[in-house]
Amino acid sequence: MKTEVADEASSTAWDWIYRVSGYVLVQALIAVVCILLLRQSPPEPPARHRLTGAVLVDAAGERAVGLPHHYPSRFTLHDPPLYRMSFERPADAAGQAWSVFLPRFTNGVEVAVNGAVILDSRRDPDANRPDRNTPAIAAIPAPLLYDGANVLTVRLFVWEPLTGFLDRLYVGPDDALRPAYARRTSLFLTLPVVFSAWQAILSVILGIMWLKRRHEPAYGVLAAAMALGTAQAFVSTPVGQSLYAGLNAILIASAPLESAFVLVFLILFLGLRLPFHAVAVFFPGLLIVAVGLFGDPHLVRRVYLLLGPPTVGFCLAIIAVVIARAAVERRDVVGLFLGCAITIVMVCWIHDMLSVLNITSDRRIFLARLSYSALLVAIGAGLTWRFARALNEIDSFAGRMVGLVREAEDKLRASFAREEERARAAALAAERTRLMRDLHDGLGGQLVSIVALSERSGRDGAGIGEAARGALKDLRLVIDAMDDIGGDLMLALGAWRERIAAQLRPHGLALEWRALTPDGLPLHPELRPWHVIQILRLLDEAVTNAVKHAGARRITVSLQTIAREGGPGHGRITIEDDGRGFALLPDGEAAAGTPKSARGLANMRRRAARCGARLDLASGPAGTRVRLDLPEHFPDLEDAAG
Amino acid sequence: MTALIGEGRPDGAISVLLVEDDAPTRWRLHDALAGAPEFRVTTAATLAEARAALNGPAPQVLLTDLQLPDGHGVQLIRETRQRFPQTEIMVISILGDEESVISAIMVGATGYLLKDAFPTDIAATVRDLVAGHSPISASIARFIVRRTQGQPGRSPLPPLNTTKLTPREIDILWGIAKGFSYADIAGHLGLSRQTVPGHIKSIYRKLEVNTRGEAVFEALQQGLIRL
Numbered sequence: 101m102k103t104e105v106a107d108e109a110s111s112t113a114w115d116w117i118y119r120v121s122g123y124v125l126v127q128a129l130i131a132v133v134c135i136l137l138l139r140q141s142p143p144e145p146p147a148r149h150r151l152t153g154a155v156l157v158d159a160a161g162e163r164a165v166g167l168p169h170h171y172p173s174r175f176t177l178h179d180p181p182l183y184r185m186s187f188e189r190p191a192d193a194a195g196q197a198w199s200v201f202l203p204r205f206t207n208g209v210e211v212a213v214n215g216a217v218i219l220d221s222r223r224d225p226d227a228n229r230p231d232r233n234t235p236a237i238a239a240i241p242a243p244l245l246y247d248g249a250n251v252l253t254v255r256l257f258v259w260e261p262l263t264g265f266l267d268r269l270y271v272g273p274d275d276a277l278r279p280a281y282a283r284r285t286s287l288f289l290t291l292p293v294v295f296s297a298w299q300a301i302l303s304v305i306l307g308i309m310w311l312k313r314r315h316e317p318a319y320g321v322l323a324a325a326m327a328l329g330t331a332q333a334f335v336s337t338p339v340g341q342s343l344y345a346g347l348n349a350i351l352i353a354s355a356p357l358e359s360a361f362v363l364v365f366l367i368l369f370l371g372l373r374l375p376f377h378a379v380a381v382f383f384p385g386l387l388i389v390a391v392g393l394f395g396d397p398h399l400v401r402r403v404y405l406l407l408g409p410p411t412v413g414f415c416l417a418i419i420a421v422v423i424a425r426a427a428v429e430r431r432d433v434v435g436l437f438l439g440c441a442i443t444i445v446m447v448c449w450i451h452d453m454l455s456v457l458n459i460t461s462d463r464r465i466f467l468a469r470l471s472y473s474a475l476l477v478a479i480g481a482g483l484t485w486r487f488a489r490a491l492n493e494i495d496s497f498a499g500r501m502v503g504l505v506r507e508a509e510d511k512l513r514a515s516f517a518r519e520e521e522r523a524r525a526a527a528l529a530a531e532r533t534r535l536m537r538d539l540h541d542g543l544g545g546q547l548v549s550i551v552a553l554s555e556r557s558g559r560d561g562a563g564i565g566e567a568a569r570g571a572l573k574d575l576r577l578v579i580d581a582m583d584d585i586g587g588d589l590m591l592a593l594g595a596w597r598e599r600i601a602a603q604l605r606p607h608g609l610a611l612e613w614r615a616l617t618p619d620g621l622p623l624h625p626e627l628r629p630w631h632v633i634q635i636l637r638l639l640d641e642a643v644t645n646a647v648k649h650a651g652a653r654r655i656t657v658s659l660q661t662i663a664r665e666g667g668p669g670h671g672r673i674t675i676e677d678d679g680r681g682f683a684l685l686p687d688g689e690a691a692a693g694t695p696k697s698a699r700g701l702a703n704m705r706r707r708a709a710r711c712g713a714r715l716d717l718a719s720g721p722a723g724t725r726v727r728l729d730l731p732e733h734f735p736d737l738e739d740a741a742g
Numbered sequence: 743m744t745a746l747i748g749e750g751r752p753d754g755a756i757s758v759l760l761v762e763d764d765a766p767t768r769w770r771l772h773d774a775l776a777g778a779p780e781f782r783v784t785t786a787a788t789l790a791e792a793r794a795a796l797n798g799p800a801p802q803v804l805l806t807d808l809q810l811p812d813g814h815g816v817q818l819i820r821e822t823r824q825r826f827p828q829t830e831i832m833v834i835s836i837l838g839d840e841e842s843v844i845s846a847i848m849v850g851a852t853g854y855l856l857k858d859a860f861p862t863d864i865a866a867t868v869r870d871l872v873a874g875h876s877p878i879s880a881s882i883a884r885f886i887v888r889r890t891q892g893q894p895g896r897s898p899l900p901p902l903n904t905t906k907l908t909p910r911e912i913d914i915l916w917g918i919a920k921g922f923s924y925a926d927i928a929g930h931l932g933l934s935r936q937t938v939p940g941h942i943k944s945i946y947r948k949l950e951v952n953t954r955g956e957a958v959f960e961a962l963q964q965g966l967i968r969l
Binding site: 533536537539540541544545548549551552553555556568569575576579580585586588590591593594595596597598602606613615620 | 764766770809838859860862879888920922923926
């Protein structure tokens with residue numbers, strides 16, 4: 101037992117290790133792919149138009165530098181450094197349009213050719229955002245260019261929080277430079293706008309979702325994150341920030357706040373318990389906002405540099421851990437999906453940080469924001485996945501509910517039918533009781549008196565007595581037929597047998613009663629009092645014929661169930677006597693000359709037909725046999741069987 | 743048989759008290775019994791006359807109608823049952839309907855007699871009763887077995903307690919209800935034919951309400967008087 105438990109524990113541990121290592125392996129693979137992709141150079145024009153060296157002129161003097169160049173100062177708006185370069189324009193290129201292409205710079209440039217300014221990037225709000233890798237291209241007016249050597253100067257304006265950076269420049273025919281510029285524009289400007297639009301849509305959808313489902317705060321949190329992201333992307337600030345200091349502060353602080361929102365959302369989305377101190381992740385962002393609203397722009401940028409990136413990094417790390425745990429524990433597709441997305445974001449963020457800190461000498465292309473969009477796509481896919489699954493569940497639930505409701509309805513209907521049946525039986529019983537009391541006290545008593553009086557008047561009264569006795573017998577038959585016998589015709593026949601036996605005894609006739617099958621006749625839940633009356637009167641008639649017309653000494657009544665293949669079978673009642681019999685016509689009717697019994701036979705046939713039963717007569721010198729085959733199902737209406 | 747009949751009587755006759763208010767019927771029943779030599783019949787037309795007759799020696803058999811001019815036969819049956827437990831009691835019924843018969847059985851009757859029965863049958867029935875054989879009709883048996891199936895409320899009256907009946911007794915009642923003879927029932931249940939009538943009497947005794955339970959009796963009487 102102990103070893104079993106130990107085995108189980110160790111197998112669980114091994115399983116756990118397998119799962120964790122599998123997850124880590126997948127993430128490592130994705131990270132490697134990301135790094136390889138990041139090492140790819142962004143789109144560039146042909147190398148022959150490239151300028152790789154420049155003379156840097158600033159307060160420190162004049163010196164030759166290579167491009168790309170990192171300028172260490174964080175603020176150069178008042179005395180920007182000047183990069184002076186020279187390039188040759190071949191004489192045969194005079195007819196061509198020439199341009200200057202600056203793939204990447206932070207934060208602003210003023211480009212002049214042969215002393216004439218052709219571009220000031222500070223006038224373009226998009227270009228002023230260092231987090232976007234905005235390229236710049238400027239056509240050089242043809243009159244400015246000389247054949248042979250030309251001078252190109254670039255003033256680099258830097259404002260906080262980043263240090264200055266100027267990537268290699270390209271000067272050449274516009275045709276050669278424009279494609280690279282276009283590709284960079286679509287990659288670094290258009291694509292973020294597309295993603296921002298996606299964020300805006302997500303924000304609206306999630307906002308509505310949260311409004312309608314307040315008990316699921318996850319949607320509200322993500323909607324807030326998306327709204328912030330959208331605002332950050334579309335609200336641009338002019339260079340003279342002082343007027344919009346507050347707005348600018350919120351804008352700057354949006355990245356830490358947004359990452360905090362995303363962290364909280366993912367915790368809620370994955371159904372984990374949100375610890376109380378998780379609120380702390382919002383503090384850095386809120387602090388930056390506060391400083392931005394009340395402090396001066398320089399302080400804001402300092403504080404942001406101090407708090408912003410660490411907060412984002414911290415949130416990313418926690419998100420990665422949370423998702424990894426959920427993905428490993430639950431093995432769900434959504435978790436794995438989110439895990440891959442967050443790994444991509446992490447790699448890009450680390451790449452950006454290394455670039456900001458000038459640790460890797462690269463082209464200072466920031467990709468974290470772009471890759472963050474990958475995470476948003478993953479979240480959107482995850483939400484849609486979950487939504488679709490919920491819809492499926494609702495569908496199957498609705499299907500189950502429909503089934504249950506139908507079942508309940510059927511039960512209810514059956515119970516109504518039972519109740520109706522019960523009420524009908526109770527009404528019949530009450531009616532019968534009332535009738536019986538009435539007949540008992542009135543008619544019954546008087547008939548008995550007639551019987552008694554007729555007996556006292558000797559032979560003359562015998563006929564009257566017999567008639568009165570017949571009336572009493574009939575009265576008993578009607579009352580008996582109204583009793584609730586639960587569809588068991590045998591119960592009605594039991595009382596009938598008693599009456600017939602009492603009737604036969606004075607005549608010295610014997611009545612034999614036989615059940616040929618153990619249960620006698622089958623049950624008929626649809627049996628109604630009028631069926632019973634018809635059958636009992638028919639049997640009365642048969643017995644009367646045997647006594648009065650056939651002169652029988654012995655009458656045998658047999659009851660049996662005739663089984664049928666694949667059905668309940670039907671009941672059969674046979675009455676046989678040892679009388680003289682009578683002649684039958686070919687059609688089964690009694691021959692002429694016996695008008696009374698003929699009428700009796702016709703009556704019997706009519707009664708049998710009303711109940712859907714079949715009457716079969718056989719008569720010979722040795723006796724008569726009346727066979728009544730009951731239907732499997734008694735007709736509901738009296739005229740149903742004609 | 744003769745020893746049993748003659749028990750406790752110097753003249754060997756069975757003393758019968760007949761209570762019936764309808765004169766022709768009373769005469770008829772009296773004649774039917776008086777025609778047989780072993781019966782000594784006393785008649786009464788009212789409850790008061792019957793009570794007066796009961797002040798003398800106890801009759802061996804009481805035959806009574808239920809509707810009497812000055813009271814209900816159920817009262818007379820109950821009184822007789824309490825005063826003379828040895829007396830066999832039969833109710834005289836017009837139709838043999840379960841309502842009157844079961845009411846009588848519940849207060850101590852062990853049989854019923856139809857008013858229009860043939861004279862020979864009347865004498866035979868009383869003779870059988872004294873011998874310990876209670877008569878039962880198919881409709882009475884049917885009424886009792888349907889009550890054992892737990893269908894109260896179908897009929898307003900009477901409130902019958904069938905819990906004391908054994909499965910064998912219920913089987914016998916089923917057989918009777920379906921019209922089988924005692925011989926058939928005995929054969930089917932593996933009994934001796936002679937024991938079946940004894941079972942019937944035992945069934946009647948089990949259905950008798952303990953007359954000390956006044957509440958039940960009152961309810962029964964209330965129901966009957968309301969008729």
